[in-house]
Amino acid sequence: MKIEFVPEINYPGIYFRQLEKEDLQSWYSYLSIKEVYQDTSWDLSSVKDLDVLYQEYISADKDSAVRLAVIDKAANKLIGTIGFHTISTLNKSAEIAYDLSPDYWGKGIAPAICKAITSWGFSRLGLVRIQATVLETNSRSEKVLVKCGYTYEGLLKSYRTVRGTPGNFKMYAKLVETSVKLMD
Incomplete structure (x- = not known):
């Protein structure tokens, strides 16, 4: 999905921009580090694998994935990168996904980008539900989601294949904050 308005991040010296084809090699460089991919479902053999995803990110389809x-x-x-996939304009929902180079871990950047893109998903994309699936061994990502106000909803057994093996994933979600006036 083509992005017309890129959100701002409340973190000094860090900003979002449209993902560009020239970014794919840098992205692959840190995604291929074992400590990055071991607790995720990434299964990349070359930078060409990211090119397939990139083609979806630049699609004009309103339900195509978004990655910044x-x-x-x-x-x-x-x-790093962050965005949404499994977008449903009909259901006003999407799944958030993000990654960050390990050189930038532990500095509060991941929660800052997660908060920014979540808020943007609600305000600009009109989502009412944003969910995240986290491999059960990925405690770092769970902490990020909790800091961003996501709520644990349950364990999805054998939800996705992770490098050839069925993996259990924890489901987290955040709902748009709305004030509903009840009729008497």
């Missing part, structure tokens, strides 16, 4: 580049302004480099 997370940029370190001082270094002028890609340090």
Whole structure:
């Protein structure tokens, strides 16, 4: 989905921009690090695998996946990505997904980008539900989601195949904050 308005991040020196084809090599470089992919469902053999995903991100289809580049302004480099997949405009829902180079872990960047994109999903995309599925071994991602106000909803057994093996995933979700006036 083509992005017309890119959200701002409440974190100094970090910003979002449209993901570009030139970012794929940098993205692949950190996604291929074992400590990055071991607790995720990423299964990449080359940067060409990301090109297939990139083609979906630039699609004009309103339900195509959205992925933004997370940029370190001082270094002028890609340090992560974040966005939505499994978007349903009919149901006003999507699944959030993000990754971050391990050089930037533990600095509060992941919660900041998660909060920004979640808020943007509700306000600009009109979503009412944003969910996340997290491999049960990925406690780092769980902590990010909790800091962003996501609620644990349950364990999905053998939900996705992870490098050839069925994996159990924890489901988290956040609903748009609305004030509903009840009729008397």
